[in-house]
Amino acid sequence: MIDNRRGRTVAEANATQAGDPTRRDMLFLATGAMGAVGVAALAVPFVRQLAPNAQTVAAGAPIEVDLTPVAEGQGIKLFWRGKLVFVRHRTKAEIDEAAKVTVASLPDPQPDSARVKPGKEQFLVVYGICTHLGCVPMGTAPGEGRGDFNGWFCPCHGSHYDTAGRIRKGPAPKNLEIPPYAFLSDSKIRIG
Amino acid sequence: MSGQSTYVPKWGIAKWMDSRLPLPRLVYDSFIAYPTPRNLNYMWTFGGILSLMLVVQIVTGVVLAMHYTPNATMAFNSVESIMRDVEYGWLMRYLHSNGASFFFIAVYLHMFRSLYYGSYKAPREVLWILGVILFLLMMATAFMGYVLPWGQMSFWGATVITNLFSAFPIVGETIVTFLWGGYSVDNPTLNRFFSLHFLLPFMIAGVTILHVWALHVTGQNNPTGVEVKSYAKDTVPFTPYATVKDSFAMVAFLAVYAYFVFYIPNYLGHADNYIQANPAVTPAHIVPEWYFLPFYAILRAVPDKLGGVLLMFAAIAVLAILPWLDTSKVRSMSYRPLARQCFWAFCVTSVMLGWLGSRPAEGIYVTLSQVFTALYFAYFLIALPLLGLFETPKKLPGSIAESVLGKSAGGSGAMVGAAAASEPNTKG
Amino acid sequence: MNFLRTTLAAAALALASAGVLIAPAHAAGGETKPPAYDWTFNGPFGTFDRAQLQRGYKVYREVCSACHAMSLVRFRNLSQPGGPEFSEAQIRALAAEFKIQDGPNEQGEMFERPGRPADAFPKPFPNEQAARAANNGAYPYDLSVMAKARNYERGFPLFLLDILTQYQEGGPDYIKALLTGYEDPPAGVELQPGQNWNKYKPGNIFSMPNVLNDGQVEYPKGVDGKPQVPETARQYAADVTTFLMWAAEPHMEARKRIGFQTLVFLILFAGLLYFTKKKIWGRLPDHAPSGAH
Numbered sequence: 019m020i021d022n023r024r025g026r027t028v029a030e031a032n033a034t035q036a037g038d039p040t041r042r043d044m045l046f047l048a049t050g051a052m053g054a055v056g057v058a059a060l061a062v063p064f065v066r067q068l069a070p071n072a073q074t075v076a077a078g079a080p081i082e083v084d085l086t087p088v089a090e091g092q093g094i095k096l097f098w099r100g101k102l103v104f105v106r107h108r109t110k111a112e113i114d115e116a117a118k119v120t121v122a123s124l125p126d127p128q129p130d131s132a133r134v135k136p137g138k139e140q141f142l143v144v145y146g147i148c149t150h151l152g153c154v155p156m157g158t159a160p161g162e163g164r165g166d167f168n169g170w171f172c173p174c175h176g177s178h179y180d181t182a183g184r185i186r187k188g189p190a191p192k193n194l195e196i197p198p199y200a201f202l203s204d205s206k207i208r209i210g
Numbered sequence: 211m212s213g214q215s216t217y218v219p220k221w222g223i224a225k226w227m228d229s230r231l232p233l234p235r236l237v238y239d240s241f242i243a244y245p246t247p248r249n250l251n252y253m254w255t256f257g258g259i260l261s262l263m264l265v266v267q268i269v270t271g272v273v274l275a276m277h278y279t280p281n282a283t284m285a286f287n288s289v290e291s292i293m294r295d296v297e298y299g300w301l302m303r304y305l306h307s308n309g310a311s312f313f314f315i316a317v318y319l320h321m322f323r324s325l326y327y328g329s330y331k332a333p334r335e336v337l338w339i340l341g342v343i344l345f346l347l348m349m350a351t352a353f354m355g356y357v358l359p360w361g362q363m364s365f366w367g368a369t370v371i372t373n374l375f376s377a378f379p380i381v382g383e384t385i386v387t388f389l390w391g392g393y394s395v396d397n398p399t400l401n402r403f404f405s406l407h408f409l410l411p412f413m414i415a416g417v418t419i420l421h422v423w424a425l426h427v428t429g430q431n432n433p434t435g436v437e438v439k440s441y442a443k444d445t446v447p448f449t450p451y452a453t454v455k456d457s458f459a460m461v462a463f464l465a466v467y468a469y470f471v472f473y474i475p476n477y478l479g480h481a482d483n484y485i486q487a488n489p490a491v492t493p494a495h496i497v498p499e500w501y502f503l504p505f506y507a508i509l510r511a512v513p514d515k516l517g518g519v520l521l522m523f524a525a526i527a528v529l530a531i532l533p534w535l536d537t538s539k540v541r542s543m544s545y546r547p548l549a550r551q552c553f554w555a556f557c558v559t560s561v562m563l564g565w566l567g568s569r570p571a572e573g574i575y576v577t578l579s580q581v582f583t584a585l586y587f588a589y590f591l592i593a594l595p596l597l598g599l600f601e602t603p604k605k606l607p608g609s610i611a612e613s614v615l616g617k618s619a620g621g622s623g624a625m626v627g628a629a630a631a632s633e634p635n636t637k638g
Numbered sequence: 639m640n641f642l643r644t645t646l647a648a649a650a651l652a653l654a655s656a657g658v659l660i661a662p663a664h665a666a667g668g669e670t671k672p673p674a675y676d677w678t679f680n681g682p683f684g685t686f687d688r689a690q691l692q693r694g695y696k697v698y699r700e701v702c703s704a705c706h707a708m709s710l711v712r713f714r715n716l717s718q719p720g721g722p723e724f725s726e727a728q729i730r731a732l733a734a735e736f737k738i739q740d741g742p743n744e745q746g747e748m749f750e751r752p753g754r755p756a757d758a759f760p761k762p763f764p765n766e767q768a769a770r771a772a773n774n775g776a777y778p779y780d781l782s783v784m785a786k787a788r789n790y791e792r793g794f795p796l797f798l799l800d801i802l803t804q805y806q807e808g809g810p811d812y813i814k815a816l817l818t819g820y821e822d823p824p825a826g827v828e829l830q831p832g833q834n835w836n837k838y839k840p841g842n843i844f845s846m847p848n849v850l851n852d853g854q855v856e857y858p859k860g861v862d863g864k865p866q867v868p869e870t871a872r873q874y875a876a877d878v879t880t881f882l883m884w885a886a887e888p889h890m891e892a893r894k895r896i897g898f899q900t901l902v903f904l905i906l907f908a909g910l911l912y913f914t915k916k917k918i919w920g921r922l923p924d925h926a927p928s929g930a931h
Contacts, residue, residue: 049914068276300889468901469901474800
């Protein structure tokens with residue numbers, strides 16, 4: 019058989035093979051599929067290594083915060099998982115102001131009661147991260163401007179938040195987010 | 211590239227692209243239609259394997275750099291944090307550290323293949339010299355990479371190797387101080403080594419492109435050393451023939467690599483490098499990584515400091531002038547009975563030098579190092595120049611096809627069809 | 639054909655250069671080579687024995703940690719898969735046994751609090767100088783990666799066979815041998831205060847005294863009220879060495895497991911590629927069956 023074909027050249031033979039229907043037989047399919055599986059499996063560790071590493075995750079364990087030093091009308095800043103958290107001890111007037119707003123008229127409708135723990139309305143706990151593009155809104159430290167609604171004002175692009183941390187005016191689409199937390203006692207919370 | 215391009219764009223977009231930036235044409239001509247001698251054996255697959263290893267090292271290296279801290283107080287612990295806390299960090303690190311060794315295994319096989327089959331000879335001198343430059347860049351990269359984990363061997367390896375430069379008169383001390391960025395190996399040294407370790411692989415990639423370009427101008431050598439006479443009869447297209455063969459070799463190589471990475475990941479390393487760098491304590495035996503051992507043996511064979519350094523550099527420099535040292539008209543040692551004996555003696559010499567590099571520099575080991583250093587240089591400076599003049603080579607086959615198929619097919623087979631592409635025009 | 643010879647020879651060369659030449663670098667060879675112990679983590683399918691790791695932690699905690707830090711290991715590691723696998727509640731309790739310095743607080747002062755799972759094992763001494771001052775000038779090394787930081791010379795041809803047998807336990811073998819290798823010095827050898835004679839220590843003079851004694855550490859009891867393993871110095875040495883091996887290579891089990899999967903895959907894939915290659919090359923009309931490809 020080899021002898022019969024001696025006259026043909028290697029390149030010529032290859033040219034005729036190109037149209038050969040057996041070219042895509044099971045062996046080639048299996049090999050190609052296995053290569054694809056291999057590449058896909060290989061991608062897993064290279065993607066997974068991007069995730070927060072074990073120590074970052076472990077260091078993000080819940081933290082406990084004593085609220086006794088936070089006077090009425092004052093606020094504190096703290097970090098949990100590298101994110102800024104505001105805790106504000108609201109005055110009676112501020113709570114009333116937040117409660118009497120017509121919820122339906124808000125850009126992100128949410129009643130004040132949904133933003134605090136029942137019976138602990140005086141403490142508002144929110145992430146100190148503007149929902150627009152992530153700047154830190156002013157209004158926690160004493161003397162900082164609190165915007166048109168007496169809550170927080172983000173100087174980057176002019177978002178105004180009210181005393182419940184809800185967006186009232188400006189480009190931010192959402193209310194300030196609330197981290198997971200629980201009261202351990204009247205003056206102690208655990209964030210996370 | 212060799213021959214005229216046979217690329218014919220089929221689709222509109224391909225035609226549009228071809229007249230603006232003919233990248234598809236380049237790929238087609240280089241990796242699809244490119245004619246490869248049909249008699250290449252598996253020793254010719256290491257070029258592809260080396261490209262693969264370069265990619266492996268760059269990809270795992272970029273990942274490691276995301277998690278690594280180049281600071282003398284934190285480097286060791288940051289590597290351990292990669293090993294412990296980063297998801298699959300241990301895999302990335304073991305792939306990278308063993309990858310360096312397997313890169314060198316592949317490059318040494320690639321080089322010894324060249325030596326055996328005379329691939330460095332005309333017209334492939336530039337191709338070969340680019341390869342020597344790649345080898346030098348690899349050594350620099352590997353050396354600096356080994357410093358980064360900041361273990362005892364990292365630190366003392368860096369100290370010993372940088373001190374080589376102090377051997378040079380007048381400027382030596384200044385060179386060393388400038389390499390260190392201080393008065394000893396310390397944080398500035400680690401920082402600049404990290405920076406350069408990141409840069410050099412991309413220079414390797416750049417020179418690799420030149421290396422492949424030069425290869426595609428001259429075409430590949432082959433086990434007979436006889437140039438391609440007829441594309442039609444002596445060669446096969448790169449795709450699918452070389453592609454599938456290279457793929458098989460790559461996966462087989464990866465399997466051996468994976469065996470080391472997963473089962474004996476520290477076999478090729480030093481236990482001492484799991485001890486954090488301590489400038490006050492030198493390990494009992496400072497030994498470089500295995501791939502530097504032969505050169506380390508040559509360094510220590512000479513009792514004089516400057517002499518040892520110069521001889522070590524000469525051991526690599528002699529490779530660069532090898533194309534002009536070998537006077538033989540015949541490339542492949544398969545047809546050079548005497549040279550072949552010398553080649554195998556040279557292989558043994560290299561292994562012996564490697565072994566001696568791992569031994570303490572005392573007693574019989576020094577004498578043996580001197581003997582084998584002399585043999586190392588004798589191969590290049592005496593054997594190859596003289597053998598070409600005196601040796602009677604065996605009869606070469608008439609063509610590549612003849613060597614594969616026997617006499618009847620090679621010399622006088624019908625040369626029909628595919629004639630347009632069948633005349634080599636750049637073959638030496 | 640020469641290529642075969644070349645390939646084989648080159649492969650041998652690579653192997654030789656790869657392995658041979660390095661083994662001698664493994665410096666910590668003693669006068670007496672440690673025996674190769676039968677560890678559960680030997681070989682391609684070796685795993686750690688959870689109970690042994692838990693006992694090993696106890697030995698470290700009650701004996702070694704008086705002098706040796708393990709600052710790279712964190713309490714949370716004790717519960718991760720492939721390790722001692724204490725429960726979450728257990729590691730919280732184990733961590734809380736320690737006071738950890740934290741701070742500064744709002745007043746700018748450092749303070750102590752109970753340990754948390756994310757904390758590293760606390761160090762017995764604040765720095766190397768303090769450690770040396772308390773130990774006759776000797777420095778008790780950090781044990782975090784000790785099992786990988788020690789080795790001994792295997793010699794030819796053992797180090798080549800080690801590639802096939804996957805012998806990776808030079809460190810643990812040396813450590814266990816060392817812990818059980820204390821002997822009276824031979825006649826005529828005068829030991830200085832603070833020196834000890836150890837059969838396996840290079841040079842035989844060892845600053846660390848024999849610290850493991852039979853019955854010293856209480857082990858968990860079985861249903862019959864007796865310890866499940868003997869409370870002997872040999873057993874303590876084996877257990878704590880296993881613990882050190884895990885601490886040095888906490889992902890070893892995952893590594894071997896993924897390695898097996900990877901190798902099976904690569905070998906199958908290589909097989910498929912080999913037959914694909916044969917098939918493609920076989921289509922050359924003048925293919926020589928025994929040719930050079």
